[in-house]
Amino acid sequence: xxxxxxxxxxxxxxxxxxxxxxxxxxxxxxxxxxxxxxxxxxxxxxxxxxxxxxxxxxxxxxxxxxxxxxxxxxxxxxxxxxxxxxxxxxxxxxxxxxxxxxxxxxxxxxxxxxxxxxxxxxxxxxxxxxxxxxxxxxxxxxxxxxxxxxxxxxxxxxxxxxxxxxxxxxxxxxxxxxxxxxxxxxxxxxxxxxxxxxxxxxxxxxxxxxxxxxxxxxxxxxxxxxxxxxxxxxxxxxxxxxxxxxxxxxxxxxxxxxxxxxxxxxxxxxxxxxxxxxxxxxxxxxxxxxxxxxxxxxxxxxxxxxxxxxxxxxxxxxxxxxxxxxxxxxxxxxxxxxxxxxxxxxxxx
Amino acid sequence: xxxxxxxxxxxxxxxxxxxxxxxxxxxxxxxxxxxxxxxxxxxxxxxxxxxxxxxxxxxxxxxxxxxxxxxxxxxxxxxxxxxxxxxxxxxxxxxxxxxxxxxxxxxxxxxxxxxxxxxxxxxxxxxxxxxxxxxxxxxxxxxxxxxxxxxxxxxxxxxxxxxxxxxxxxxxxxxxxxxxxxxxxxxxxxxxxxxxxxxxxxxxxxxxxxxxxxxxxxxxxxxxxxxxxxxxxxxxxxxxxxxxxxxxxxxxxxxxxxxxxxxxxxxxxxxxxxxxxxxxxxxxxxxxxxxxxxxxxxxxxxxxxxxxxxxxxxxxxxxxxxxxxxxxxxxxxxxxxxxxxxxxxxxxxxxxxxxx
Numbered sequence: 098x099x100x101x102x103x104x105x106x107x108x109x110x111x112x113x114x115x116x117x118x119x120x121x122x123x124x125x126x127x128x129x130x131x132x133x134x135x136x137x138x139x140x141x142x143x144x145x146x147x148x149x150x151x152x153x154x155x156x157x158x159x160x161x162x163x164x165x166x167x168x169x170x171x172x173x174x175x176x177x178x179x180x181x182x183x184x185x186x187x188x189x190x191x192x193x194x195x196x197x198x199x200x201x202x203x204x205x206x207x208x209x210x211x212x213x214x215x216x217x218x219x220x221x222x223x224x225x226x227x228x229x230x231x232x233x234x235x236x237x238x239x240x241x242x243x244x245x246x247x248x249x250x251x252x253x254x255x256x257x258x259x260x261x262x263x264x265x266x267x268x269x270x271x272x273x274x275x276x277x278x279x280x281x282x283x284x285x286x287x288x289x290x291x292x293x294x295x296x297x298x299x300x301x302x303x304x305x306x307x308x309x310x311x312x313x314x315x316x317x318x319x320x321x322x323x324x325x326x327x328x329x330x331x332x333x334x335x336x337x338x339x340x341x342x343x344x345x346x347x348x349x350x351x352x353x354x355x356x357x358x359x360x361x362x363x364x365x366x367x368x369x370x371x372x373x374x375x376x377x378x379x380x381x382x383x384x385x386x387x388x389x390x391x392x393x394x395x396x397x398x399x400x401x402x403x404x405x406x407x408x409x410x411x412x413x414x415x416x417x418x419x420x421x422x423x424x425x426x427x428x429x430x431x432x433x434x435x436x437x438x439x440x441x442x443x444x445x446x
Numbered sequence: 447x448x449x450x451x452x453x454x455x456x457x458x459x460x461x462x463x464x465x466x467x468x469x470x471x472x473x474x475x476x477x478x479x480x481x482x483x484x485x486x487x488x489x490x491x492x493x494x495x496x497x498x499x500x501x502x503x504x505x506x507x508x509x510x511x512x513x514x515x516x517x518x519x520x521x522x523x524x525x526x527x528x529x530x531x532x533x534x535x536x537x538x539x540x541x542x543x544x545x546x547x548x549x550x551x552x553x554x555x556x557x558x559x560x561x562x563x564x565x566x567x568x569x570x571x572x573x574x575x576x577x578x579x580x581x582x583x584x585x586x587x588x589x590x591x592x593x594x595x596x597x598x599x600x601x602x603x604x605x606x607x608x609x610x611x612x613x614x615x616x617x618x619x620x621x622x623x624x625x626x627x628x629x630x631x632x633x634x635x636x637x638x639x640x641x642x643x644x645x646x647x648x649x650x651x652x653x654x655x656x657x658x659x660x661x662x663x664x665x666x667x668x669x670x671x672x673x674x675x676x677x678x679x680x681x682x683x684x685x686x687x688x689x690x691x692x693x694x695x696x697x698x699x700x701x702x703x704x705x706x707x708x709x710x711x712x713x714x715x716x717x718x719x720x721x722x723x724x725x726x727x728x729x730x731x732x733x734x735x736x737x738x739x740x741x742x743x744x745x746x747x748x749x750x751x752x753x754x755x756x757x758x759x760x761x762x763x764x765x766x767x768x769x770x771x772x773x774x775x776x777x778x779x780x781x782x783x784x785x786x787x788x789x790x791x792x793x794x795x796x797x798x799x800x801x802x
Contacts, residue, residue, distance in 0.1 A: 131605070275460075279465060282462075284740065381613060
């Protein structure tokens with residue numbers, strides 16, 4: 098170990114010192130295998146969800162496939178003959194199995210014999226004949242953008258409130274922290290459900306993304322507020338803060354330019370981890386019928402829709418849940434890697 | 447210690463009073479009172495007119511000012527005479543254990559909860575025990591063998607377990623054990639309800655084992671999937687906790703001292719390290735208290751278990767506000783108690799920490 102340190106060249110040492118904090122973090126982040134996997138999954142999911150619905154030949158809410166549930170095709174390569182499997186839950190159509198040659202990838206082709214347009218549904222269609230993949234992508238757009246917006250605002254809010262609470266201390270701190278204590282006693286999922294019902298009754302569509310976002314933000318800022326408060330409490334008496342004060346910096350400047358930047362690392366980690374939590378939370382609410390309302394797709398309400406037909410189409414339960422799972426998993430991987438990468442006690446490699 | 451406890455208890459009561467006021471206000475925010483939802487019923491037969499609502503409000507005392515209603519609701523109506531029995535129950539108020547009457551079932555909310563809380567506690571309790579019993583040894587093992595293949599496997603498992611949406615995991619379990627098992631000709635496990643509603647069909651495990659409907663064995667079979675699903679979900683997070691706190695403790699000087707004294711590794715880990723490594727786990731597990739009694743809304747809904755969570759879900763869907771209110775209130779009380787309890791337990795397991 099000691100030998101390795103000694104053989105460290107002077108140039109290399111200088112380069113390491115010149116390297117910005119950000120690039121050190123990025124380099125350490127990249128070394129984390131799971132983080133790279135997580136980042137790739139997340140990017141892939143985001144790209145698919147945001148570009149997919151534009152490219153898709155189907156509309157998320159439009160009834161295709163004659164209102165019949167198709168099973169998704171298992172193998173697919175252009176030009177091969179594929180069997181269209183009809184849903185076994187719709188007995189009158191079970192004799193309709195036929196072999197169709199597809200000339201293009203997943204966009205459908207015409208059946209020359211019957212002049213019927215046969216289309217291909219990569220992941221099948223739901224019980225109303227709506228294309229599952231398009232709905233998944235559309236639902237993902239909603240989930241991902243909701244999660245990103247909510248996390249951004251709630252972390253900023255929490256950070257500022259936490260910093261103010263710790264910096265001023267005294268009664269400001271007491272009031273804010275008792276407020277946090279109180280918000281924590283409210284069980285989040287049940288409170289979400291009640292709020293959705295109340296808002297719905299006030300004529301505000303409870304499932305609209307705006308309302309969901311506001312509710313998530315209102316209940317979710319407490320975590321980062323506590324985190325930042327703890328950090329700032331220890332930071333505010335350190336020399337650099339005192340130096341800033343001695344130089345006549347205003348409270349605002351000390352908090353915003355000196356204290357918060359130093360407390361940001363754990364916030365970044367908790368924000369990354371929170372994204373997965375919000376995606377799951379939104380899905381849970383929508384699953385219970387208190388979130389995004391049908392016919393608009395959401396991973397949660399697609400799951401509850403699929404659950405009603407679980408006996409006939411068990412496969413339909415799989416995809417929306419997988420999407421939620423992959424999103425949550427990828428952000429957890431990234432959050433964990435960020436924690437390691439941002440840890441000042443960690444080795445600089 | 448006792449001064450600290452008294453201060454904490456007073457704070458607890460204040461937080462609870464504020465919470466109950468907030469919950470009460472929240473539920474009364476529905477315009478026109480809690481019956482407004484009934485106006486939106488699609489079915490013309492069950493839809494109510496504004497006049498009817500006004501009458502109902504007067505009957506239930508909902509036309510009185512909210513502050514008065516809150517006091518009557520909280521401290522008892524027997525000395526105020528403001529509320530109808532639906533909200534006031536037997537008139538002893540929340541603080542004397544009267545949560546009012548369910549609109550839907552026409553019986554005291556507390557009595558309804560009594561039925562359901564048992565089922566919830568059986569499921570959450572068993573799954574918590576299962577989770578702890580597995581999480582502690584696996585966490586220790588994984589920490590002791592840090593960076594081994596087994597450790598990577600455990601870490602990956604805990605990542606998957608904490609990221610997986612519980613309700614999806616539950617649904618997949620239903621698909622596997624309830625539906626695929628049938629397709630493969632294996633005996634199906636029961637996936638719904640607390641006990642069999644009908645005599646078991648051939649092909650189910652209940653039938654194969656010759657279990658009588660409604661017996662203890664029948665209930666036990668119904669509990670297998672929910673308990674295992676819930677247990678695995680909790681286990682993932684707890685294992686991760688156990689592992690990281692064990693790793694932290696194993697780096698401490700006193701552990702090195704113990705090793706230097708020549709104590710066996712097993713003895714060092716179990717006698718010296720474990721006790722301190724358990725501290726973070728104790729707090730996390732104690733924080734699960736509200737959920738132990740409150741149940742999980744999602745899982746009870748999926749498995750159709752008539753517990754607390756399902757009661758809340760149904761209450762909310764049917765605008766049964768006394769039930770909703772009762773549930774939220776109990777959750778708040780339990781959360782506050784859990785917070786206090788975990789702080790106290792902290793000092794029990796770690797004498798270095800002093801509350802003051």
